[in-house]
Amino acid sequence: MSTPSVRTAPFFAFLALCVACDATGAAPEHTAFDAERAWKHLEAQVGFGPRPTGSDALEATRLYLEGQLRAAGLEPKREVFDCPEAPYGAIRVTNLLADIVAPGADAAKLPIVVLATHYDTKKMGFPFVGANDGGSSTAVVLELARVLAERPSSRVVWRMLFLDGEEALRPYWEDPDNRYGSRHHVKALVERGEAKRVKACILLDMVGDANLVLTRDSYSDPRLQQIVTDTAAELGLEKHLGRTPELIKDDHLSFLAEGIPSIDLIDFQYGPANAYWHTRDDTLANCSKESLGVIGKLVLGAVPALEAFATR
Numbered sequence: 001m002s003t004p005s006v007r008t009a010p011f012f013a014f015l016a017l018c019v020a021c022d023a024t025g026a027a028p029e030h031t032a033f034d035a036e037r038a039w040k041h042l043e044a045q046v047g048f049g050p051r052p053t054g055s056d057a058l059e060a061t062r063l064y065l066e067g068q069l070r071a072a073g074l075e076p077k078r079e080v081f082d083c084p085e086a087p088y089g090a091i092r093v094t095n096l097l098a099d100i101v102a103p104g105a106d107a108a109k110l111p112i113v114v115l116a117t118h119y120d121t122k123k124m125g126f127p128f129v130g131a132n133d134g135g136s137s138t139a140v141v142l143e144l145a146r147v148l149a150e151r152p153s154s155r156v157v158w159r160m161l162f163l164d165g166e167e168a169l170r171p172y173w174e175d176p177d178n179r180y181g182s183r184h185h186v187k188a189l190v191e192r193g194e195a196k197r198v199k200a201c202i203l204l205d206m207v208g209d210a211n212l213v214l215t216r217d218s219y220s221d222p223r224l225q226q227i228v229t230d231t232a233a234e235l236g237l238e239k240h241l242g243r244t245p246e247l248i249k250d251d252h253l254s255f256l257a258e259g260i261p262s263i264d265l266i267d268f269q270y271g272p273a274n275a276y277w278h279t280r281d282d283t284l285a286n287c288s289k290e291s292l293g294v295i296g297k298l299v300l301g302a303v304p305a306l307e308a309f310a311t312r
């Protein structure tokens with residue numbers, strides 16, 4: 001798969017530079033997403049090994065994410081929570097946040113649109129590297145942070161949110177043993193009076209599947225679903241959208257519980273009958289750079305509509 005690249009066409013490169021100089025807050029081009037960079041972020045995470053909550057490998061991942069965000073000109077912040085509700089004794093989770101704010105903008109007065117991913121991997125009885133589940137969405141959000149930061153919006157604050165503790169500590173998923181990072185994050189949003197400014201949360205999870213078809217999650221906000229559907233049609237990406245409704249429990253539920261419109265962009269059909277999910281088969285070999293590129297383009301393509309939604 002290839003897309004017209006501004007890097008290889010001098011005329012378009014000139015145009016792109018001019019637009020980049022324009023401080024009107026124009027939306028980033030969806031072609032600006034670099035799947036190659038995203039893939040390198042995925043390889044880096046897998047290189048740290050299994051990354052469950054509380055592990056040294058997850059701290060190494062955090063340091064990597066922070067370094068990349070700083071390189072993009074952002075100031076990542078850590079958000080730490082102790083979670084006494086965990087089934088085997090209290091755990092500590094650490095989210096990372098990086099806000100993208102236009103120069104001179106009064107960030108405290110702008111609506112916030114969240115782009116979220118979980119970056120922990122499920123603790124298993126074998127070395128589970130979570131290339132797709134944890135790695136892929138984190139790689140994409142990191143690359144989206146770079147692109148969005150190049151041309152900050154004057155209409156909204158784009159908040160990159162890297163969540164810890166999405167995975168259940170028990171083998172199965174039973175509340176409240178899951179979504180530790182997002183649940184505590186939303187609680188903190190409410191406590192500091194910021195929740196009302198958060199107009200939408202776009203959650204990415206398991207977006208690296210080489211055979212990428214996003215699940216149509218029925219918990220997700222129908223208006224955000226429509227934006228994604230329309231954008232996919234505009235960009236010729238409809239084949240990556242599934243049509244059968246399913247109910248997916250993921251970090252977006254923490255936002256929805258507080259009335260924040262949210263959508264989960266997830267492909268919950270990873271391998272035949274989802275056979276690669278939470279197994280040794282969740283590896284780089286079953287992910288693809290092209291899939292990361294598809295999601296990157298889709299999200300960037302939806303930026304104008306998402307900003308309109310957030311400022312309606």
Ligand SMILES: [Zn+2]
Pocket residue numbers: 122133167278
């Ligand atoms: Zn998982």
